[in-house]
Amino acid sequence: xxxxxxxxxxxxxxxxxxxxxxxxxxxxxxxxxxxxxxxxxxxxxxxxxxxxxxxxxxxxxxxxxxxxxxxxxxxxxxxxxxxxxxxxxxxxxxxxxxxxxxxxxxxxxxxxxxxxxxxxxxxxxxxxxxxxxxxxxxxxxxxxxxxxxxxxxxxxxxxxxxxxxxxxxxxxxxxxxxxxxxxxxxxxxxxxxxxxxxxxxxxxxxxxxxxxxxxxxxxxxxxxxxxxxxxxxxxxxxxxxxxxxxxxxxxxxxxxxxxxxxxxxxxxxxxxxxxxxxxxxxxxxxxxxxxxxxxxxxxxxxxxxxxxxxxxxxxxxxxxxxxxxxxxxxxxxx
Amino acid sequence: xxxxxxxxxxxxxxxxxxxxxxxxxxxxxxxxxxxxxxxxxxxxxxxxxxxxxxxxxxxxxxxxxxxxxxxxxxxxxxxxxxxxxxxxxxxxxxxxxxxxxxxxxxxxxxxxxxxxxxxxxxxxxxxxxxxxxxxxxxxxxxxxxxxxxxxxxxxxxxxxxxxxxxxxxxxxxxxxxxxxxxxxxxxxxxxxxxxxxxxxxxxxxxxxxxxxxxxxxxxxxxxxxxxxxxxxxxxxxxxxxxxxxxxxxxxxxxxxxxxxxxxxxxxxxxxxxxxxxxxxxxxxxxxxxxxxxxxxxxxxxxxxxxxxxxxxxx
Numbered sequence: 001x002x003x004x005x006x007x008x009x010x011x012x013x014x015x016x017x018x019x020x021x022x023x024x025x026x027x028x029x030x031x032x033x034x035x036x037x038x039x040x041x042x043x044x045x046x047x048x049x050x051x052x053x054x055x056x057x058x059x060x061x062x063x064x065x066x067x068x069x070x071x072x073x074x075x076x077x078x079x080x081x082x083x084x085x086x087x088x089x090x091x092x093x094x095x096x097x098x099x100x101x102x103x104x105x106x107x108x109x110x111x112x113x114x115x116x117x118x119x120x121x122x123x124x125x126x127x128x129x130x131x132x133x134x135x136x137x138x139x140x141x142x143x144x145x146x147x148x149x150x151x152x153x154x155x156x157x158x159x160x161x162x163x164x165x166x167x168x169x170x171x172x173x174x175x176x177x178x179x180x181x182x183x184x185x186x187x188x189x190x191x192x193x194x195x196x197x198x199x200x201x202x203x204x205x206x207x208x209x210x211x212x213x214x215x216x217x218x219x220x221x222x223x224x225x226x227x228x229x230x231x232x233x234x235x236x237x238x239x240x241x242x243x244x245x246x247x248x249x250x251x252x253x254x255x256x257x258x259x260x261x262x263x264x265x266x267x268x269x270x271x272x273x274x275x276x277x278x279x280x281x282x283x284x285x286x287x288x289x290x291x292x293x294x295x296x297x298x299x300x301x302x303x304x305x306x307x308x309x310x311x312x313x314x315x316x317x318x319x320x321x322x323x324x325x326x327x328x329x330x331x332x333x334x
Numbered sequence: 335x336x337x338x339x340x341x342x343x344x345x346x347x348x349x350x351x352x353x354x355x356x357x358x359x360x361x362x363x364x365x366x367x368x369x370x371x372x373x374x375x376x377x378x379x380x381x382x383x384x385x386x387x388x389x390x391x392x393x394x395x396x397x398x399x400x401x402x403x404x405x406x407x408x409x410x411x412x413x414x415x416x417x418x419x420x421x422x423x424x425x426x427x428x429x430x431x432x433x434x435x436x437x438x439x440x441x442x443x444x445x446x447x448x449x450x451x452x453x454x455x456x457x458x459x460x461x462x463x464x465x466x467x468x469x470x471x472x473x474x475x476x477x478x479x480x481x482x483x484x485x486x487x488x489x490x491x492x493x494x495x496x497x498x499x500x501x502x503x504x505x506x507x508x509x510x511x512x513x514x515x516x517x518x519x520x521x522x523x524x525x526x527x528x529x530x531x532x533x534x535x536x537x538x539x540x541x542x543x544x545x546x547x548x549x550x551x552x553x554x555x556x557x558x559x560x561x562x563x564x565x566x567x568x569x570x571x572x573x574x575x576x577x578x579x580x581x582x583x584x585x586x587x588x589x590x591x592x593x594x595x596x597x598x599x600x601x602x603x604x605x606x607x608x609x610x611x612x613x614x615x616x617x618x619x620x621x622x623x624x625x626x627x628x629x630x631x632x633x634x635x636x637x638x639x640x641x642x643x644x645x646x647x648x
Binding site for chain 2: 023025060061063065066068070071072073074075076077078079080081082083084086101102105106109110111112113114115116117118150151152153175248249
């Protein structure tokens with residue numbers, strides 16, 4: 001057991017995986033990003049997750065691509081169908097817009113169209129999240145959008161152990177997996193087990209046990225929910241915080257189990273205010289957990305506008321711990 | 335090619351033509367769930383390239399108009415016809431259909447319902463061949479319409495930048511659906527390929543001798559150098575965009591039938607007409623048998639769907 005940042009945990013997991021799988025290749029924009037033969041100046045992507053891989057495993061397996069997301073995501077998809085195990089990085093999930101055909105119509109559908117004859121062991125790593133002044137086209141959280149496309153497994157880790165562990169499971173999957181990594185969390189430290197063990201896709205985690213209200217919170221919102229839970233505890237409210245970790249397939253059993261205990265549900269997500277992940281959770285709880293609800297469930301999401309740039313506007317746009325405390329207290333008071 | 339090989343080629347081309355004509359009959363009878371896009375007119379150009387590939391290591395991707403490509407690659411005609419008809423025994427038991435044909439074990443990786451969507455996928459097959467050192471190459475077939483897709487131009491660049499063993503083949507039939515290619519295309523397609531640094535050739539895809547030569551040069555180039563190349567084969571689309579298209583947008587214009595020119599070539603080589611007639615009749619009979627067999631198969635695609643879900647597929 002040791003403390004590690006999400007960035008370092010992902011980086012270490014990448015080294016483990018490339019050493020274990022000769023067929024694994026990594027590709028994306030600036031993922032090497034340097035020129036020295038020993039790799040000392042490797043950029044390793046804008047967040048450093050792939051740093052050092054080229055020096056260790058060579059540029060045949062660690063490939064800087066042109067800024068052509070459609071071509072290289074398609075290439076990675078075709079490579080996954082023909083014997084390689086590609087991990088492709090889309091620098092910001094906002095850039096999925098330029099390769100959405102390949103993602104939606106090729107990557108997601110080809111296993112189905114082959115009736116399962118073709119394996120597609122492809123991992124798409126991308127970033128998400130607002131809060132750093134990157135504006136409307138570098139800050140979105142599109143995990144819910146991706147999860148709405150049949151054929152894609154979608155995960156959004158919030159801790160170092162989960163980031164490394166989900167990456168390992170993603171690499172072992174025969175179906176394409178997308179990992180949404182929050183830009184604001186890369187430097188966050190957390191405890192990791194030796195060997196960075198795999199974390200099963202489709203399994204959520206109780207991040208904090210409680211009895212009064214279930215707070216389902218993803219990615220950076222998990223940490224806001226944990227801060228809020230401390231404040232709620234001061235007021236005598238014990239929140240149970242659940243990190244789904246995998247968006248699709250969702251660990252609905254874990255949420256329903258918690259709800260039976262608490263009778264109250266608050267979902268906090270940085271994705272879309274309309275038809276996003278939060279709505280998907282509320283919808284399934286309305287269908288399958290209605291009897292357990294003692295009050296109307298609620299979602300806290302950003303506003304239904306593009307991500308604004310100015311500091312005050314961006315802060316007003318994002319849900320935070322105070323909003324969570326207010327919403328939880330109002331629900332329990334009602 | 336010697337005479338025996340030429341006659342074999344002639345048989346395959348006629349089999350593809352007959353297969354497409356028989357699929358059209360099935361469609362007219364209501365036996366096909368959706369619209370089919372027939373490749374009549376492109377047989378020679380496609381077969382000329384495919385006949386140079388090696389089963390087992392080379393991979394091909396194609397467009398929505400890929401029945402002929404799949405047959406050229408050696409896909410089982412009954413399984414192909416059954417997939418087109420959405421029947422049991424189809425390549426994917428009817429889950430994919432006419433535009434989504436997949437038979438990677440034969441080298442036919444996939445066709446595609448999105449114009450140009452198959453092109454980046456072929457770059458992936460080329461990357462696998464290069465990285466795994468299989469000695470194989472990838473070939474992607476597309477129409478002139480796909481040449482105006484961004485993903486295709488990105489892939490021309492990517493293939494050059496990464497030096498991939500990838501052959502791009504544009505079957506230029508002069509129309510993107512119902513729009514004249516000339517009306518929506520800037521510059522020339524071969525000029526684009528050359529601008530990205532690819533070895534490129536332009537050829538009359540209905541002229542057997544010229545097409546064989548171009549295919550041989552460019553497949554040989556990719557295999558020998560491991561670098562990408564490009565062929566623009568000009569053909570006539572002998573049928574509508576889809577079967578049933580009355581082509582009101584198409585007034586006059588010459589339609590060159592490559593099979594007629596191929597026959598002329600064989601006759602000039604003093605192969606007897608009677609021999610050729612026998613070959614054509616046999617090809618037609620084989621096509622009839624394949625499509626009739628598919629027609630007789632049941633539609634169990636709902637079972638295939640449930641099996642996919644039961645296996646945990648999404």
